[in-house]
Amino acid sequence: QALVAMLMFFFLLHILQTDTAERSELDRDLRAAVRERQFVLHYQPQLNGANRVIGAEVLIRWLHPQRGLLAPGEFIDHAEHTGLIIPIGHWVLEQTAEQLHQWQDEPLYRDIDLAVNISQKQFSQNSFVAEIAGLIERHRIDAQRLELELTETLIVHDMEDLTRKMTALVERGVRFSLDDFGTGFSSLSHLKRLPLSKLKIDRSFICDVLSDANSEAIVRSVIALGQSMGMTVIAEGVETEAQRHFLASNGCNQFQGYLLGRPMPLADFRAFVQRHNG
Numbered sequence: 001q002a003l004v005a006m007l008m009f010f011f012l013l014h015i016l017q018t019d020t021a022e023r024s025e026l027d028r029d030l031r032a033a034v035r036e037r038q039f040v041l042h043y044q045p046q047l048n049g050a051n052r053v054i055g056a057e058v059l060i061r062w063l064h065p066q067r068g069l070l071a072p073g074e075f076i077d078h079a080e081h082t083g084l085i086i087p088i089g090h091w092v093l094e095q096t097a098e099q100l101h102q103w104q105d106e107p108l109y110r111d112i113d114l115a116v117n118i119s120q121k122q123f124s125q126n127s128f129v130a131e132i133a134g135l136i137e138r139h140r141i142d143a144q145r146l147e148l149e150l151t152e153t154l155i156v157h158d159m160e161d162l163t164r165k166m167t168a169l170v171e172r173g174v175r176f177s178l179d180d181f182g183t184g185f186s187s188l189s190h191l192k193r194l195p196l197s198k199l200k201i202d203r204s205f206i207c208d209v210l211s212d213a214n215s216e217a218i219v220r221s222v223i224a225l226g227q228s229m230g231m232t233v234i235a236e237g238v239e240t241e242a243q244r245h246f247l248a249s250n251g252c253n254q255f256q257g258y259l260l261g262r263p264m265p266l267a268d269f270r271a272f273v274q275r276h277n278g
């Protein structure tokens with residue numbers, strides 16, 4: 001028995017050490033990535049019911065020198081824990097604003113909105129409102145083109161701080177959407193008090209909307225709820241024509257997902273817009 005206990009101990013120690021080693025490697029690499037700006041942005045198209053591109057969600061990728069292109073799932077959590085999300089998020093916002101600025105002179109892209117994911121840490125910084133306001137001013141962009149995606153986790157944190165910051169930015173023209181809607185625990189009374197312009201129905205509900213009665217009921221109610229509160233409703237993770245058809249016939253306004261277009265580099269996104277809106 002003592003032997004088994006000892007073996008268990010060394011086994012656990014081993015797991016812990018490998019975990020720490022991998023972690024510090026990730027940590028070291030991610031710090032270098034921030035210094036050397038080893039990131040790129042991909043754009044996932046968002047379409048309306050008439051199949052026109054009305055915007056894109058901006059999604060970060062890490063161009064790792066050895067491991068190649070890494071999806072956010074590989075590093076965003078770590079960035080969030082260590083605070084590295086602050087410089088990373090700052091970079092994403094700067095790039096997005098620069099892109100919006102360039103598009104202002106191109107008729108085909110002038111009406112394309114860009115939606116940026118904002119992390120909890122980023123939003124809770126005291127300087128957040130000033131950062132966004134400064135961004136709009138420095139890049140001389142139309143604030144209406146900039147959409148900030150918040151998740152429900154943010155809502156349960158500090159309603160007062162949240163409302164104050166959101167209101168200040170909405171007054172400047174910025175719009176907010178609630179991401180992954182339905183997966184968190186935001187109450188309807190919270191929802192009512194926030195200046196949101198869009199609800200994004202989470203992919204998990206869209207995924208089995210045609211096979212699961214509960215998902216179907218949730219999707220129907222979210223669409224009805226959004227409509228009654230004057231918000232735009234967008235479905236994320238639309239993968240099949242049948243899903244899109246169901247959503248459209250239930251009043252969903254916008255669609256995002258592999259069916260319409262995967263997240264893609266800028267050049268491909270431009271070609272996509274050309275094809276759909278040109």
Ligand code: C2E
Nearest residue numbers: 059060071072073092117118119237238239257258259263
């Ligand atoms: P999210 O905000 O929910 O973004 C949507 C994710 O769903 C993206 O994954 C996208 O590629 C994926 N997706 C879109 N359509 C489909 C579909 O039809 N089927 C399936 N299976 N997946 C689909 P991605 O790019 O790997 O991003 C993952 C998460 O990383 C994002 O989830 C977001 O929370 C976070 N993230 C991405 N970029 C940023 C960023 O710049 N800042 C912050 N703070 N977080 C980011």
Ligand code: CA
Nearest residue numbers: 057117149179
């Ligand atoms: Ca998002």
Ligand code: CA
Nearest residue numbers: 179180200236
């Ligand atoms: Ca989402």
Ligand code: CA
Nearest residue numbers: 180202203204
């Ligand atoms: Ca999601």
